[in-house]
Each structure stands twice: as structure tokens, then as C-alpha cells.
Amino acid sequence: MRGTAVLALLLTVSTSVFATDGRREQDYAADIQQQLSMGQVIWLKSAGKTYLALYTDAEKTDNSQVAIILHEMGEHPDAKPLIHRLRTTLPVHNWATLAVQMPIRESGAQSDDYYPLFDEARERIDAAVEHLLKNGAKHIAIVGYGMGALMAAYRLGDKPNDVMALVSISLPVPQTTATQAQSLDLIKKVQLPFLDVYAEFDLPAVLDSARQRRMAGKDNPVYRQIRMDGEDHGYQQDYDLLVKRVYSWLTTTVSED
Template sequence: MMKSAKRVILVLFLGLCVPATLFAQTLSDTEKERRWMVQIVDTLFDGETIWLEADGHDFLGIEMEGFDGHTGRAAIVVHGIGVHPNWEQVIRPLRVGLTEYGWHTLSIQMPILPNEAGGLEYVPLFDEVAGRFEAAIDFLQARGNREIVIIAHSMGSSMTMRYMDDVAEPPVKALVLVGMQGGRENMVHDNVSALNKVKLPVLELYGSDDLPGVVDFAARKASAAYTGGNKGYRQMMVDGANHFFDGLDETLVELVGQWLAGLDSS
């Protein structure tokens, strides 16, 4: 009973302390962002919540130091459609698990819409993506992190591709894209064309039981990367994995962690 009372007091206090710029003009559903924030703060056990600012709008991040302390390496973790930076599938396993591989992780809240919104309704929100990435990168660089990678899932992967298109020379060392859809028609972003232009090392992971929009375009995405001359691109299909890698959290973290470790020797 005492624990529950303390949580209620904490949430009420946070409600009073939410930055006013959380409600600044943005296409993202700020009320939903606030609800996610309250839920995260009330249940967070691994990491610390922080506030970042982009385009006059404050948004939530969760940072967690690497297991061995400061290494100068950091990973920005990007969630999928409509969820939050501590989502239990894919996102939390990666943001927590990669700290054991020496990575400082920062999982950030991306622009979101109400639950009933379809994927294509997110297209206007992509204009707000670069600002959130830049805020996260500035935060990490200010803390001495010079080696920064982006690890994204689903819609977050498409948002990452949009960021790569928008920024001529992003201060990012590598990309990990999990469950990224491809193609152009009925997609929020032309990820195939974007991959053709990316020159950074890229690990693209998807499951054998992934969404059709992911599996059906796997060959086309790989071809685009190789045609573009990206010798650092690698695509891996994980047998038995669905779009959320349910039941395969450890496998997912191990694949990503080992690939990132290999960047130092490549």
C-alpha cells in the first residue's frame, strides 16, 4: 500500500514538472507522449529518464550507461509505430542488453499518433524526425561519446532512413535496422532507394516469419545496398523470428552486439 502511494505521489509530481514545451506545436500526439512518459517513469528499473528538445518540443529519452562505464560509444535506440522508448519487444531488450557489450544506450521517444492511425498517416511526422535525432546526438556528444550508432525497429527504421536522406553527413558510425519494410508503393518512405545511397556499415535483421512488407522486399533492399557500393552492408534472416522477435530477445541482442563489436576490427 505504501509503495503504491509513493508511486501516485511521484506521478502527480512529474505531471507538474513536465516541461511546458512538451505541448509546443508539433504533429506528434503530445498527450499520448505524456501518457507514455507517466507509464515509463512509474515502471522503469533500468536506466534514467531525461528530457531532450527538438523544434521547441520536449520529448522523453531513457539513457543507460555501459556495463564497463564510459567507453565513448553510444547507441540511439529507435522504437516502431505508436509506441515508446521502453517498449518490451525489441526496444527494451536492446537498450538494456547492449550495455553489457560496452554501449551507452539512449532510447528516444519518436513522433507518434493515436492508436487508430495507420502507417501512411505518419508521413507528415517524418519532417520532425531529424530534429529528434540531432537532439539525441548532441546530448551524447556533450557527454564525450564520439562513436554513435543508430539501432531502429520497424517504423523507426523508416524514420532512420528519412534522417539519412535529410542529413548530408550524419555524425553516425553505423546503422542496425530491424524489421524494416521496403518498397515505395503504400510505404511511408522509399527505404530501398535510401539504402542505395547509404555508405555506412549497415546490419539489417528480419525474421523468417516477419511482415510481408519486410520479407517480400528483402532481396530488393540487399540489391540496392550492394548496387550502391556499400561493402559494409549485411542482411540476416533469423529463422523462426516474427516482426517483434518474440521469444528471441537474447538472440537479437547477441546478433547486434557481436556485429557492433566487429566494427572495430573491420
């Protein structure tokens, strides 16, 4: 009996170790719903879990072009300033947005703690794509920031179906043996229009690997890398310019039929 109880405890612990922090997600969702001033709450479901996403209509189009927005590690779909600005500004430039709550760990968790969540992240991206297709989307792009960019690359390297382009903002190349986080291999697999944006004073895992990422993308004719001068990882000097770079590239690269 004692051995059975111990085994059950270990299974419970191991399951929780590799699961999203549901309570933290709920807290984020409650705060967002109280303060939301633009867009609408959409509840998505995958792997038996329900989670929040924020959908914002494009102002002058039929919403057939949609950008899925994926936040940085430990954040949420309305994180300010960058994620909020992306999800609310792209709609002014003909791209509806769906900012999705990605799996998160407890406060203080490190990058290595997130890699076991990547399969769950992929399922959430799949659910977002499916939701958009059912609601008339024809051109879907993903815009990911930091860990969100790495999660997007993981999904698109495995199966790009129904996604037409990827914008990675501060995509890291971590020093890890985790198969989910082999960024350079993922870049080689993503044969889609691919914009790789990073900051002049970005995090070491991003800045020091810029040339490696360029080399990994050299066989992709629609891979482009941009450095934002004077910026650090937060892009706080001129995040409006960063957002402009994103929607300008999407507009010129992903065209309507």
C-alpha cells in the same frame, strides 16, 4: 469574419494532422517514469517540443560508444520486450544506449499517417546526437525497429554526420508514393556500416522486399543482411539472440580509435 474563422480552423486541423500526439507521449512518459528500473530519464528538446529519452550507462567503458534506440510505430522508448531488451542489454556489452521517444500518432493510425512526421523524427534524432556529443560520445550508432528503422534511414540518407553505423530491424519497403518512405532509395544513400535484420515470418512489407533491399545495398561494402529463422515481426521466439546479433555486429564493425 466567418471566412477567417473557417481558415483558422482549417489551419489548426491541418497542423494537428501532421503533428505528434502529444497527449499520448505524455501518458507514455508518465507510465515509464513510474516503472523505470534501469537507466535514467533524459528530456530532449527539438522544434519547441520536449520529449522523453532513456539513457543507460555502459557497464565497463567510458560511455564513448552509444547506440540510439528507435522504437516501432506507435510505441515508446521502453516498449517490451524488444526495445527494453536492446536498451538494457547493449550496455552490458560496452554500448551505452539512448532510447528516444519518436513522434507518434493516435492509436489505430496507419503507416501512411506517420510519413508526414519524418521531418520531426529527423529533428529528434539530431537532438539526440547533439546531446550525446556534448556528453562525450565518440562512436554513435542507430538501432531502429520497424518504423523507427525507416525514420533512421530517412535521417541518415539526408545527413549521416556524426553517426557511424545503422542497424535496421524489420525495415519495411512500403507501397507508397510518400517521398519520406522510399526505403530502397534511402538504403542506396546510406553509405555507412549497415546491418539489415529481418524475420523469416516478418510482415509482408519487410519479408517480400528482402532481395530488393539486398540489391539496393550492393554498392555499400559494409552492408550486411541477416534473416532470423523461426521468428516473426515480434522476435518473441528468441529476442536475446537478436540482441546478440546486434551487439556482436556493432562490436566487430564499429571499433574504438
